[in-house]
Amino acid sequence: MKKLINAPENVVREALEGIRAAHGTRVRVSLEPFYVVRGDAPRPGKVGIVSGGGSGHEPMHAGYVGRGMLDAACPGQIFTSPTPDQIFEASKAVSAGAGVLHVVKNYTGDVMNFVLAADMLRDEGIEAESVLVDDDVAVENSLYTAGRRGVGLTVLMEKLLGAAAEELVSLGDLKKLGESIRSSGRSMGIALTPCTAPQSGRPSFELADDEMELGIGIHGEPGRRRAPLATADEITAMLMEPVLRDLPFRSGDEVLLFVNGMGGTPLLELYIVYRKAAEIASQHGTKVVRSLVGPYITSLEMAGCSITLLKMNQELCRLWDAPVDTPSLRWGA
Amino acid sequence: MKKLINAPENVVREALEGIRAAHGTRVRVSLEPFYVVRGDAPRPGKVGIVSGGGSGHEPMHAGYVGRGMLDAACPGQIFTSPTPDQIFEASKAVSAGAGVLHVVKNYTGDVMNFVLAADMLRDEGIEAESVLVDDDVAVENSLYTAGRRGVGLTVLMEKLLGAAAEELVSLGDLKKLGESIRSSGRSMGIALTPCTAPQSGRPSFELADDEMELGIGIHGEPGRRRAPLATADEITAMLMEPVLRDLPFRSGDEVLLFVNGMGGTPLLELYIVYRKAAEIASQHGTKVVRSLVGPYITSLEMAGCSITLLKMNQELCRLWDAPVDTPSLRWGA
Numbered sequence: 003m004k005k006l007i008n009a010p011e012n013v014v015r016e017a018l019e020g021i022r023a024a025h026g027t028r029v030r031v032s033l034e035p036f037y038v039v040r041g042d043a044p045r046p047g048k049v050g051i052v053s054g055g056g057s058g059h060e061p062m063h064a065g066y067v068g069r070g071m072l073d074a075a076c077p078g079q080i081f082t083s084p085t086p087d088q089i090f091e092a093s094k095a096v097s098a099g100a101g102v103l104h105v106v107k108n109y110t111g112d113v114m115n116f117v118l119a120a121d122m123l124r125d126e127g128i129e130a131e132s133v134l135v136d137d138d139v140a141v142e143n144s145l146y147t148a149g150r151r152g153v154g155l156t157v158l159m160e161k162l163l164g165a166a167a168e169e170l171v172s173l174g175d176l177k178k179l180g181e182s183i184r185s186s187g188r189s190m191g192i193a194l195t196p197c198t199a200p201q202s203g204r205p206s207f208e209l210a211d212d213e214m215e216l217g218i219g220i221h222g223e224p225g226r227r228r229a230p231l232a233t234a235d236e237i238t239a240m241l242m243e244p245v246l247r248d249l250p251f252r253s254g255d256e257v258l259l260f261v262n263g264m265g266g267t268p269l270l271e272l273y274i275v276y277r278k279a280a281e282i283a284s285q286h287g288t289k290v291v292r293s294l295v296g297p298y299i300t301s302l303e304m305a306g307c308s309i310t311l312l313k314m315n316q317e318l319c320r321l322w323d324a325p326v327d328t329p330s331l332r333w334g335a
Numbered sequence: 336m337k338k339l340i341n342a343p344e345n346v347v348r349e350a351l352e353g354i355r356a357a358h359g360t361r362v363r364v365s366l367e368p369f370y371v372v373r374g375d376a377p378r379p380g381k382v383g384i385v386s387g388g389g390s391g392h393e394p395m396h397a398g399y400v401g402r403g404m405l406d407a408a409c410p411g412q413i414f415t416s417p418t419p420d421q422i423f424e425a426s427k428a429v430s431a432g433a434g435v436l437h438v439v440k441n442y443t444g445d446v447m448n449f450v451l452a453a454d455m456l457r458d459e460g461i462e463a464e465s466v467l468v469d470d471d472v473a474v475e476n477s478l479y480t481a482g483r484r485g486v487g488l489t490v491l492m493e494k495l496l497g498a499a500a501e502e503l504v505s506l507g508d509l510k511k512l513g514e515s516i517r518s519s520g521r522s523m524g525i526a527l528t529p530c531t532a533p534q535s536g537r538p539s540f541e542l543a544d545d546e547m548e549l550g551i552g553i554h555g556e557p558g559r560r561r562a563p564l565a566t567a568d569e570i571t572a573m574l575m576e577p578v579l580r581d582l583p584f585r586s587g588d589e590v591l592l593f594v595n596g597m598g599g600t601p602l603l604e605l606y607i608v609y610r611k612a613a614e615i616a617s618q619h620g621t622k623v624v625r626s627l628v629g630p631y632i633t634s635l636e637m638a639g640c641s642i643t644l645l646k647m648n649q650e651l652c653r654l655w656d657a658p659v660d661t662p663s664l665r666w667g668a
Contacts, residue, residue: 004547005527006570008568013603017607017610021606023609023626024606057603058601060602065602231337268391268633269394270347270350270391276357277349280356290356293356295357303599
């Protein structure tokens with residue numbers, strides 16, 4: 003295991019100290035328990051958008067805390083759900099009377115702990131709702147999941163809900179918006195290499211030099227099937243076909259196309275995948291109206307990529323274009 | 336070699352097609368010869384800021400084309416200088432009467448070809464000047480260099496000159512600004528793993544499981560020395576010490592601290608490095624007034640990082656904060 007770390011047990015804490023050192027004017031970092039909130043939280047009248055999950059997927063979620071996206075992020079240990087206590091404290095820190103909305107990736111531990119935290123919040127008189135993200139079409143159940151896993155759509159969900167929350171949309175309407183996004187987005191990923199969690203020190207799985215894992219999860223958990231290594235164009239087709247068919251996306255649909263890097267794959271290669279994905283989307287009759295290319299939800303240093311398609315409309319395009327000011331996603335005024 | 340590519344010889348062209356597909360509303364992509372220019376080029380009265388170099392360092396340079404940064408980027412083949420013809424055509428495409436400024440990383444092939452292109456431009460009556468970047472303190476000469484190599488400072492140079500050019504600063508004054516930035520920034524890098532150029536298919540060097548290469552270049556060329564793998568804190572100190580001593584940075588200096596990922600190292604680890612680098616900078620008496628953390632000048636999938644320090648002043652802070660709107664660096668209005 004070759005990593006820029008000190009001790010495996012200190013990785014998350016020290017990374018949070020680094021986030022505090024680099025972005026302390028923009029976010030506040032708590033180390034006891036771990037959470038990151040926007041520097042100007044709580045915002046009066048605004049629903050707090052809170053997410054979290056195991057670390058190892060950076061920049062998700064702490065990199066997305068700031069104006070126009072998340073109010074708070076709760077990082078667990080590597081590939082480990084955050085505790086109810088963390089989620090409760092982070093939610094309280096950003097609660098300003100309008101309630102909090104939890105964005106929860108569909109993993110058993112995450113779901114359970116967010117439910118417990120929401121109960122604790124309600125006991126304190128804070129309204130708490132949640133939106134589940136379960137966009138991965140690769141497998142119906144998995145090592146860590148009842149139902150589909152939450153992957154790339156999470157990034158888009160957080161951006162879109164964050165933009166709407168900035169406009170002081172109510173908790174109920176944000177939940178409805180989140181459900182509509184949930185039902186409009188699909189993803190699938192592939193790994194060329196495994197990743198190694200610092201605490202285990204061993205690769206999450208073994209792949210031969212001529213093999214890839216199709217439908218991989220973001221924790222190195224098994225995918226849909228192992229397949230012989232193929233070209234970028236062939237791999238892109240293997241990802242796009244199930245994604246397009248699942249929703250299904252139809253001719254005439256306007257879509258956001260998101261090609262995500264799993265951590266160890268160069269941006270150069272992601273653009274090669276994007277090129278083919280855009281071509282396939284176009285052949286299918288969909289119109290790509292927005293795009294995102296880069297490592298936004300990763301699996302440590304895993305080589306590979308995922309593709310997410312989200313059906314867009316005028317309102318979602320407006321929310322997507324709205325200003326965002328976080329450590330890892332920034333644009334607009 | 337496990338890569339998301341089709342054929343090694345098509346990597347750069349297909350990646351540029353991907354950039355066109357993803358960002359075609361923001362930049363224009365030429366495939367014959369290869370270059371990327373901002374969508375609204377040429378800008379009347381504005382000096383054209385042009386850079387380029389071998390591919391394999393993405394997002395540099397094509398990812399930095401847009402308002403407030405580069406007017407044009409000329410990507411060569413992987414780790415191969417762009418041709419004079421490419422540079423000439425790209426410069427012409429963004430020339431609007433105020434001249435062009437070439438930002439050139441100090442590699443022998445790059446320097447030569449930018450000089451030839453500048454001569455061709457002058458023959459056509461276009462004023463062309465250049466600023467060299469040679470910030471790498473690791474080695475005085477190298478496989479591809481007379482003098483020091485240009486590395487992380489290039490990203491900062493392009494951002495700062497781009498912001499100044501947006502304010503219609505003259506070619507002469509931009510060159511002076513560039514020289515002052517050149518003399519105020521220093522970098523050093525480290526690799527935990529080599530990278531593999533698609534056309535060779537073999538790792539650029541071999542490292543044992545318990546070794547690292549200190550002072551690595553961005554093409555996998557040898558560094559200062561091979562050393563036993565150390566902790567993140569130890570490695571950070573090994574990079575910061577020569578960087579601080581070289582300029583030298585002095586107590587009281589305000590600095591921008593840039594921790595760059597070489598491509599295969601997770602953001603999580605870069606923040607662990609940033610944390611220690613900020614601590615060392617502070618112990619040295621410098622004040623970190625701006626920061627950048629992420630994979631901004633990479634070496635394909637190499638694991639490792641580099642650290643760049645740039646001495647700042649009020650004017651450089653203002654230029655750093657100025658709006659930028661490129662595929663890979665965006666903020667502000």
